[in-house]
Amino acid sequence: MREGEKEESLGDSFRQSRKEFLVMVAAWAVFATWTTIYVGRNSSSEPGEPLRLVLGMPDWVVFGILIPWGFGLAFTMWFSLCFMRDTDLESISEEGEKE
Amino acid sequence: MSALVSFAIYLLFVFVLAAVANRVGKDKGFLKEYFLGSRTIGVWAFALTYAATSASGGSFMGFPSLIYTHGWSLAWWIAGYMVVPLIALGLMAKRINQVSRIAGAITVPELLRRRFGSSLVGNVATLMLIFFMFFYLMAQFKAGAQIMATILEGVPLYTEAVFATEALFDGVPWIGQAEGDYLLCLAFFAVSVIIYTTYGGFRAVVWTDVMQGLVMGVGVIILLVMTLSQVGGLGKATQELSKMTPPEFLDVVVEREDPDVAEEMRIPRGTWILTRDQEVIRLKSAVVVVSGEAASEPVEAIRLTSAGEISRVKESGKLLRGGFAKVSGEVETYAYGAGKPGVYTSTPGPSRDNPMGFLTVFLALSFFVFWNFSGAGQPSYMVRQMAFKNTLTLRRSMAMVAVYFSLIYFPLVIIFTCARVLLPGMEIYPDRVMPEMAQAVTSSAGMPWLAGLLVAAPFAAVMSSVDSFLLLVSSGVVRDIYQESINPKASEKQIKRLTYGVTVVVGVLGMIAVLQPPVFLQHLIVFASAGLGASFLMPMIFALYWRRTSGIAIVAGMVAGAITILSLYLVGMLKTGKFGDYPFLGLHPFIWAVMISGILIVLVSLRSKPPGNSIQEKYFGKAESDGSDPASPIGK
Known part of the structure; x- marks a missing residue:
């Protein structure tokens, strides 16, 4: 079977799940990059350096963690409530179940 | 004493829920009901059972102790939780639920066994699950006993009971070496969880998880408000923290x-x-x-x-x-941070052992990977993903868990950085900072009774993890070993008795194993999570998403993941003399284990015979079980 035919033979729900899988991994990579680069570059402190506070926290916590956390929350809401598609799982007959 | 009363009321509710769950599940098929709640778990139950199981003793005991010890650097350490509901919950849930229904599987090893039609795959998965899960149980038992000890400290009857326990077991090998208060609390905690888990099964575990999840959420929010009020505001606390030295x-x-x-x-x-x-x-x-x-x-x-x-x-x-x-x-003195003001408000954070500091960039990145992908690879979450009712439940639960985790984890960082200001000197027993903090802030506010609820939060976290792990291990023994390999024709009555018996025996063994408690609670939890994640993450991803994957490749991937984790922990122990990992090239062992596991699965699959067309068609094709509706409107 050629690659194109193989892809054709895949179920729609499987292909949709695979697409969602890739979007989730891509989103994770974006947030990991943001946090790692920002905090990695801005969170160390030299002796005598003044503490910069934003909302009562060190500024690197706000810009490198709290704000991306807010975006992560918003993305998760959008992804789960708007992007993800429903699949009819309840109609699947459970074959071969030992009970 | 008032804290004790509030706490006792909480415990009573747990038992009532278990009793009701047992009655509700009576008319349904025993195994699927006992281990999977008959796949009828709805939004609130699914979201909160997932969140409560995830927020274990580590979240409420080990994590606060790390925040207290290392300061604001822990915000970076836990930052991966910003997308944990997306990855750990969403990444495979839909496929796991679908494949487990097609296969008729009710445990994770059974899912893998049926997906590949191989007993070897199922048996190796069962062994991995039982081995690593036991370490997890040990850590949770210790955490539960510690919380009990804090609640009961100073109660006259308890003090007498401690003396009596010490006298009773004095000279008894192994048991007699444990301290009386720990022994008593461990026994009480373990017996409570074993009883309600054994009696109520998965449904009881889920229902109690829901209550425990609510207690945790409310507890953290109350603690946050009281802490900020008593410390004089977050800005003041952070300023104070910036002047501190270890x-x-x-x-x-x-x-x-x-x-x-x-x-x-x-x-x-x-x-x-x-x-x-x-x-x-x-x-x-x-x-x-x-x-x-x-x-x-x-x-x-x-x-x-x-x-x-x-x-x-x-x-x-x-x-x-x-x-x-x-x-x-x-x-x-601290290897990093001694005499250095600002060390608690910057990275890498103070470290007693590591001259490079607590959290280097590579280690922080490792944890961003670890929380998400190790979470996705935990069998205790996978089994919940097999149990939700439909995809609408999954989608709403992801949104709910995202809000819930945001309300738990970041506030915990705030609370326990402030704890350094309110409770100095907790380095003597940092794992007890959470219950001590709860007692301290409620007493200062003139509401000591509230400590019972606040301390119930970590206790609930520990209980909700222990009950899940107990069920996982007993399902491994009963379903995957006894029913699969020893007595496939066992009657429901036999299975029922064995299930109850195994749940009790596993719980008791776990309790005995921690009579001499492991010192590093959080290290033990991370080790067990890493071992489970390394053994199951890549095998499950490939099993669900790559139809060319072969059974023998899955076995290779599971074994390689587990061996990599064990080896890097062994090296860590040999190098430092203490239980801990060896971050080769600055990366957590989990990263190496997952990479090696994934590469091996691909290589072995390509070199072995592909699975038959019928299996490929059954799990990946346009079979009748494929209930997708491509025309379904987005966001419905």
Whole structure:
């Protein structure tokens, strides 16, 4: 079977799940990059350096963690409530179940 | 005492829920009901059982102790949780549920066994699950016992019971070596969880998880408000934290003030003492100067080094001004951060052992990977993903868990950075900072009864994890070993009895194993999570998403993941002499294990015979079980 035919033979729900899988991994990579680069570059402190506070926290916590956390929350809401598609799982007959 | 009453009411609710769950599940098929709640778990139950199981003793005991010890750097350490609901919950849930229904599987090893039509795959998965899960159980049992001990401390009846327990088991091998308070609390905690889990099964576990999840959420929010109010605002606390320097560890000898007094002198652990040199120290264990002796044996203690902390302890009136303690032997300072103000408000954070500091960039990135992908690879979550009712439940639950985790984890960082200001000297037993903090802030606010609810939060976290793990291990033994390999024709009555028996035996074994408690709670939890994640993440991803994957490749991937974790922990232990991982090239062992596992699965699959067309069609094709509706409107 050629690659194109193989892809054709895949179920729609499987292909949709695979697409969602890739979007989730891509989103994770974006947030990991943001946090790692920002905090990695801005969170160390030299002796005598003044503490910069934003909302009562060190500024690197706000810009490198709290704000991306807010975006992560918003993305998760959008992804789960708007992007993800429903699949009819309840109609699947459970074959071969030992009970 | 009032805290104890609130706590007792909470426990009573747990038992009532278990009893009701048992009655509800009575008319349904035993195994699917007992281990999977008959796949009828709805939004609230699915979201909160997932969140509560995830937020274990690590989240409420180990994590707070790390925040307290290393400061704001823990915000970076936990940052991966910003997308944990997306990855750990969403990444495979839909496919796991679908494939488990097609296969008729009710446990994770069974799913893998049926997906590949291979007993070897199922047996290896069962072994991995039982092995690593047992370490997890040990850690949770210890956490549960510690919380109980904090709640009961000072209750007269409890104190008497502790003495009686010590007397009863004195000289008994293994059991007699444990401290009386720990032994008593461990027994109470373990017996409580074993009873309700055994009686109620998965449905009871899920229902109690829902209640425990709510208790945790409410507990954290109340604690946050009270903490910020008592510390005078977050900005003030962070400013104070930026001036702090880590304490020093030392041994002290306590001498009698009056050498002519001959009777035994006892000073409880945790006592603050002003030394002859006007230094403020805190005892890590109780001091006893026996009659006839002039001084005690050396005991471990910490010495404060920050002026602000020293003056707060002096002002608190807790200081024992005897002038009779003196430092004995070497003083140990932090390997990174000693005498360095600002170390608690910057990265890498102070470290007692590592001269590079607590959290390097590579390690922080490792944890961003770890929380998400190790979470996705935990069998305890996978089994919940097999149990939700439909995809609408999954989608709404993801949104709900995202909000819930945001309300739990980031506030915990705020609370326990402030705890450094409110509760100095907790380095003597950092794992107890959460219950101590709950008691301290509620007492200061004149509401000691509220401590019961706040302490119930970590207790709920521990309980909700232990019950899930107990069920996972017993399902592994009953379904995947006994029913699959020993007695496939076992009657429902036999299975039922065996299931109850195994759940009790596993719980009791876990309790016995932690009679000598492991020292590093969080390390044990991370080890068990890493081992499970390394063994199951890549095999499950490939099983669900790559139809060319072969059964033997899955076995190779599971074994390679587990061996990599074990090896890097062994190297860590050989290098440091303590239980801990070896971050090869600065990366957590989990990263290496997952990479090796994934590469092996691909290589072995490509070199082995592909699965038959019928299997490929069944799990990946346009079979009748494929219930997707491509025309379904987005966001429905």
